[in-house]
Amino acid sequence: MKLKTLLALGTLTLSPIALADDILVVMSDTAQMTLKNGTEYKTGVYLNELMEPVKLFLEAGHTLTFASPKGMAPRLDPVSDTADHFLDTSKANYTAHKALFNQLMIDDKSHSPVVSFSRIEQIGIEQFDAVFVPGGHAPLGDLVANPQLGEFLKHFNSEKKPTGLVCHGPVALLSALPNAAEFETQMKQNKDAKPAQGWVYADYQMTTFSNSEETVATKYYLGGDELHYWPQDALTKAGGKYSRGEQDWHPHIVVDRELITGQNNKSSVGVAKALLKQLEQ
Secondary structure, three states: OOEEOOEEOOEEOOOOEEOOOEEEEEOOOOOEEEOOOOOEEEOOEOHHHHHHHHHHHHHOOOEEEEEEOOOOOOOEOHHHOOHHHOOOOOHHHHHHHHHHHHHHOOOOOOOOOOEEHHHHHHHOHHHOOEEEEOOOOOHHHHOOOOHHHHHHHHHHHHOOOOEEEEOOHHHHHHHHOOOHHHHHHHHHOOOOOOOOOOOOOOOOEEOOOOHHHHHHHHHHOOOOOOOOOOHHHHHHHHOOEEOOOOOOOOOOEEEEOOEEEEOOHHHHHHHHHHHHHHHHO
16 A cells, blocks of 8 residues: 555645555456357456455455446356356355455446446546456457557556456557557458557566467357457567466466566466555555
């Protein structure tokens, strides 16, 4: 938790006061995707990738603001609603995180706390101290070429504010490309995608869901159909320095300056802890 100064009753305190940092949690509105060969695939936010960090952030005393492009209550990816995806696979751990998810009413259409990116613009992106993006396949649906998100991320980069993303979440970094929409179209068309110069994350060390893990997901989760492109390929072509862990489905966290990325669902806790560590500095 950083030390800040308060302007109280018109008087600037001489001694810094510890205040909670405000973390922006970015999710996708995508609940269904059309895959490469026409299959309609139900998706959404991964339970553990969202709630393991959220629980740690709240326990550390921070304030959370949830946002998505349109401010819709996100869908919980049905595949993710199991203890197996958590780092701690015990039933008690799953139950505690699922209870917190329900308590926060994240996916409640009437009471969800999720606000739109336009609302974040009104609040002012400078009000936030860090940003976190969980995965699930949904970020490929509406975060890759979102210009508002691109501006948010460029702010966090320029101000060196902690920026954490996990599993498929790191594809959101592509929104900061000067030609994000064109680059995404080229990737979908299986063309030789050309990133424009000026990507703020060019040459950063990073990770995301690996091609070998995506191969398994394609077989068991996507029913043999596949995504239009894979996150590892997209981030590499954009200019990121990709790395993966020695073993799939094990935690692998990469920290380069303010950027913190995790390879898979087992990496969520590590990303959250690394982000909290940066906030304490």
